[in-house]
Amino acid sequence: MAKNGVAVGIDLGTTYSCVGVWQHDRVEIIANDQGNRTTPSCVAFTDTERFIGDAAKNQSALNPTSTIFDAKRLIGRRFSDSTVQSDMKLWPFKVVGDFGDKPKIVVNYRGVEKEFSPEELSSMVLNKMKDVAEEYLGKEVKDVVITVPAHFNDSQRQATKDAAKIAGLDVLRVLVEPTAAAVAYGLEHKLTSNPMAQKNVLIFDLGGGTFDVSLLKIRKDNIEVQATAGNTHLGGEDFDNRLLNHFVEEFKRKHKKDICRNAKSLRRLKIACEKAKRVLSYNNKTTIDVDALYEGIDYSAKITRARFENLNMDLFLSCIETVKKCLEDARMDKSKVHDIVLVGGSTRIPKVQQLLQQFFDREELCKNINPDEAVAYGAAVEAAILSGEDNQIIKNLMLLDVTPLSLGIAVEGGAMSVIIPRNTTIPNSVEKQFSTAEDDQTSATIAVFEGERTRITDNSLLGHFELSDLPPGPRGSAQISVMFTIDANGVLSVFAENKATGVRNSIKIIRRGTLKEDEIERMIKEAEQFKIEDEEFTRKNNAMLAFKDCIYKMRDFFKRNNKLEASVKKMIKYSFEDAIEWLDANKNAEVYEYEFKKKQFEAICNHLVAGIADLKIEEV
Incomplete structure (x- = not known):
């Protein structure tokens, strides 16, 4: 809870950031010193000073190699990630990897080459938003609710929290962006104060660099996520890059020269592409004009909306597939969705809206909340609640999130037994019973995994611990209770206990793994792509366990009977060992x-007991 009574909500976006505060019984989105309600997530370094926000973006064409944007696409990721390597080809600034495979951005600042981590650069943007809020409020701001994409993994979420800490901010909660947008929708439509209202709402959040779809149930004092799906590397930047690649190739064909060799030329063309994309949202065609683009050559080219759509159609269609996946996970028919809420600047693209209208077979989508400000709005509401705001409209509002990946433990045969399935509402606690796999087993390793595959080798190990001092006995005799508890911030605690002895051990997993950029998405996609492979493994594992159970049950059955001759016992022992x-x-x-x-x-076994009176193997 906020200590000083004031807390703000910050939407730290890939391309733009926004800050809001609950004041005078409503949310105020705070304008920056330029009068803009959103601020470019951009930092620039020169020979004399550092610029953040609008000032940084305004000089980017003249200083491309030391003007940094897209830090959110690097935060919490490894330098070796394929997407980082791919993005680097289009960035005018230099990115290198350190000894820990973490990306560092190289800039020239005051005549000296310096390296900054994505966390440091993001902290500079957060500091700018903090300054904007303090200037408006006239007091120091320390406490914040900060938003992240729903499919950010734990490394990315932790890195975002680290950025806030560097900026001198205490994070009250990390809130996922679609849930924050749902708060804005719920309050604007007075759903959270109406005891009779209940709606299934799909939040379609397509921003500058990330894409999330969340299905939420909104009712009085309660916003509950039903399912979420998304892509942490899809947004307006990708649409700009498709245009950029198109014009780079066209320039190469026309003039036999490669613009990519010059960072300033590439950045100037990128800025022109972004402007063209925006114009094409309300015009059917536009012209790109860049004077002296490369080696003194003036460049002018026409682009139509149809051509832009064609260049990006596969990306647009992938958005609809993600919507389908979200609905499937929630087991909800699209006809049961009451409203589709557009969030993020990229939802202004007409083709995106058209594809959504066609899929849901409806004429209208919800456009009455500001797509650029909705996330910050929701974050500001949550910040107010956590800081003790007693306004009746929001004081009892509860936000229930979901875990994006299944959580479980390793079991016999190298399989993962799921304890908390993907898209389970959190906070939550689930308990399952297990037993020993070997005779006279006195300890058990509880290995915790995250992922969607059947085999543990295809999932991500989060941590492990030992449960010792189990009472020795036959296989399956020692019962082990395993409990998974996950809180609202995604912190996972795992407990294991032998009920008979009271022996207990546990582990707390605050940062659940160091997954690479596309690993979460890959796990879900591979679960579908390799479904046949997984099913085959399950069949094999079940057949193996059935055989093993049969062996031990037969052995125990014969041990309980004293009517067997020594020669029969010898044969049984041989058959068991074989x-x-x-x-x-x-x-x-x-x-x-x-x-x-x-x-x-x-x-x-049947043959060995044949002829022995009163010995019935069917009892096994």
Whole structure:
């Protein structure tokens, strides 16, 4: 909770940032010193000073190699990520990797070459937003609710919090952008104060560099996320880059020269492409004009809306596929969605709106909340709630999020047993029972994984711990209770306990892994692409476990009976050891092989007890 009674909400965007505060019973979006309600997420360094925001963007064409934008596309990622490597080809500034594979941006500041981390650069933008708020409020601002894309992984979220800390801000909560936008929608439509109102709302958030779709249920004092899907590397910057590549190739064909060799030329053309994209949202065609673009050559080219749409159609269609995925995860038919809310500047693109209208078969989408300010609006409301605001409109408002990936533990056969499925509402706590896998097992390793694949090797290890002092006994005799508890900020705590002895151990996973940029998306996509492979593994693993269970049950059955002769006992012992040896040597056998060996083993056991009175193997 905020200590000084004032807290703000900041939308730290890829291309633009925005700050808001709850004041006089409503949210005020605060304008910067230029009178603009959004501020470019841009930092520039010169021989004499540093610029942030509008001033930095305004001089970017003259100083491209030391004007930094898109820091959000680097934050929490590794230098070796394929998307970082791809983006670097279009950035005029230099990015290098340090010894820990973390990206650093190289600039020339006051005649000296310096390296900055994405966290440092993001902190500079956050500091600018802090200054904007303090100038408006006339008091110091320390507490903040900061927003991130719904599909930011833990490394990216932690890096964002680190940026806020560098800026001298205390983060009250990291709020996902679609949920923040839903708060703006709910308050504007008075849904959160109406006990009779309930709506299923799809937030379509397409910004400058990230894309999220979230389905939410909004009712009185409650906004609950049903499902979320998205792409942490898709937005207006990508649409600009498609235009940029188009004109770079056209210039190369026409003049036999490569603009990419000159950072200033590339940056000037990029700025022209961004302007053209905006014009094409309300005009069917426009012209790009750049004087002395490269080696004194003036460049002029026409572009139509149809051509722009064609260049980006695969990206637009991927947005609709993400919408479908979100609805499937929520098990909701599109006809049950009451409203589609557009958030983010890129939702102004007519083709994006048209594809959404066609998919949902409706004429109108919700455009009555400001797509550039909705996220900051929601963040400001949450900041007010956490700082103790007692206004009746918001004081009891509860925001329930979901976890973006499934969480579970490793079990026998190298499989992952899911304990908290993807898109489970958080905070939440789930408990499952497990048992020992071997005879006389006195300890168990609880290995915690995150991902959507069946095998643990295809998922991400988050942490592990040992549960020791288990009572020795037959396989399956020691029962282990495993509980996963995840709080509103995504902090995961895992507890394991042997109920019989009371022995307990636990682990708290605050930063759940260091996933690369596309790993979360890859896990979900691969779960679909390799569904057949996963199903085959499950069948094999189940067949192996069925055979293993049969072996041990037969062994225990024979141990309980005293009617067996020594020769029969010897044969049973031999058959048991032979079966276990075969299992150990054939961990990747086919389903039919496990089933055949199981039937063969059962037949041997049946033969051995044949003729022994009162001994019924069916009791197993």
